Amino acid sequence: MNFEKIEQAYTYLLENVQSIQNELATSFYDALVEQNAIYLDGETSLEVVKNNHQRLKELQLSKEEWRRAYQFLFMKAAQTEPLQANHQFTPDAIGFILTFLIDQLAKSDQVDVLEVGSGTGNLAETIVNNSRLEMSYLGLEVDDLLIDLSASIADVMASSVAFVQGDAVRPQVLKESDLIVSDLPIGYYPDDAIAQRYQVASSEGHTYAHHLMMEQALKYLKPQGVAIFLAPNNLLTSPQSDLLKAWLKEHAQLLAMMTLPESLFSNPAYAKTIFVFKKQEEGQMQPFAYPFTNLQDQDEIVRFMESFQNWLQDSEI
Structure with a gap:
């Protein structure tokens, strides 16, 4: 480069x-x-x-x-x-971690990837440009400006990434993917009538959009696939977390959780954790957990990679 x-x-x-x-x-x-x-x-x-x-x-x-x-x-x-916080691009330090996770968790050298809420397209291009895998990568984004930006940039770059416009909470005609990726927006979904179709829907007030997107995204995941979400640190402790955990218990299994340094985010309130899920199966396993302190420290990145690879080998996912 x-x-x-x-x-x-x-x-x-x-x-x-x-x-x-x-x-x-x-x-x-x-x-x-x-x-x-x-x-x-x-x-x-x-x-x-x-x-x-x-x-x-x-x-x-x-x-x-x-x-x-x-x-x-x-x-x-x-x-x-x-841009508003939910529209800002995912930092490269996180993008490279997600690329590593995808490369490690993929079952084949050729994979279908769906990114839910693909924004400016920066994360998609980061992953495709730096992954060892051959990818068919689709980004789904609802915002008019963001889809215009991501699609036009992809055209200039002659990128293989495809972007389509659509509301990730509403059902879309999409094929099942090996991997789901999303830097989830934080906030409430405005259409309560649509939200009520979901198990994670709140009975009082608006439902968290990121909860709805997680539930919908797993419907596009292949049986042996993996979903990687960048989600709020309080995903499992927020006011609506009981609804999410009830849905997770039936439909998804936590594979890994990696907390990220608050310094990566413009506001500590926007800080996120990387969550890795697969569809629920019989049997239990010990999830991988890692607290990042500094993504600029190469020694820490190496320790993380070695720890994850050792866990993956022992877990036989």
Whole structure:
């Protein structure tokens, strides 16, 4: 990976977005979607954009270099037009941990992956670019802007990831997947009538959206598949946790739980834990547990990987 090329690509992309933003009097994110469309079809009267696109093509960026350049763009945009907390991209440190877990837990070198609530697409591209596996990867996202961003970036990168728009709580026509991944949004689902179709539904007030998404997501999981969720630290102790635990007891089995450092998150209230589940089967096993303290410490990452591999070998999942 060439960091000098990434910095150059970021500079060209940023100049393009700002030029388009000024021309159209629009938001940074809408201008980014437009810049991606122009890169693909070449239709623009802005000479600076045309020239920068030629320079971008001459860089011959790899998919991971493209991803990093776009990530820097999102970080720049956050200074003036921050996305809401649930729409921000998953940090790379977490993305690489999830990639490791997927590589270890996959039953085959060719897997179908479904990401529920795929956001800007950064996590999807992180996993696909860095996994040892051959993946058929589908991202499902309800938000109009986020699906436009993720799909247009994937087109520019010539990524194999596919993105479709849809409400992850409502039933979708999707095939079963070997792996389910989700950096779950934190909050309440607004449609109580839809929520009441679920076992985790609250009888009073709105139901947690992340509970509903977990229940729905497992319906798309193959019998021997694995679901990996980034969920609030208080997932199993929150006010509606009894409803979730009752559903889990019938339908899912906890395989692993890894707490993440609060320093990774903009607000400790948004801190999350990695939960790994499979569909409920007969027999019990000892879940893997690991408390991360510093994801920048390579020695700790190595200890975690060795611990997980040893647990996996002993568990015979």
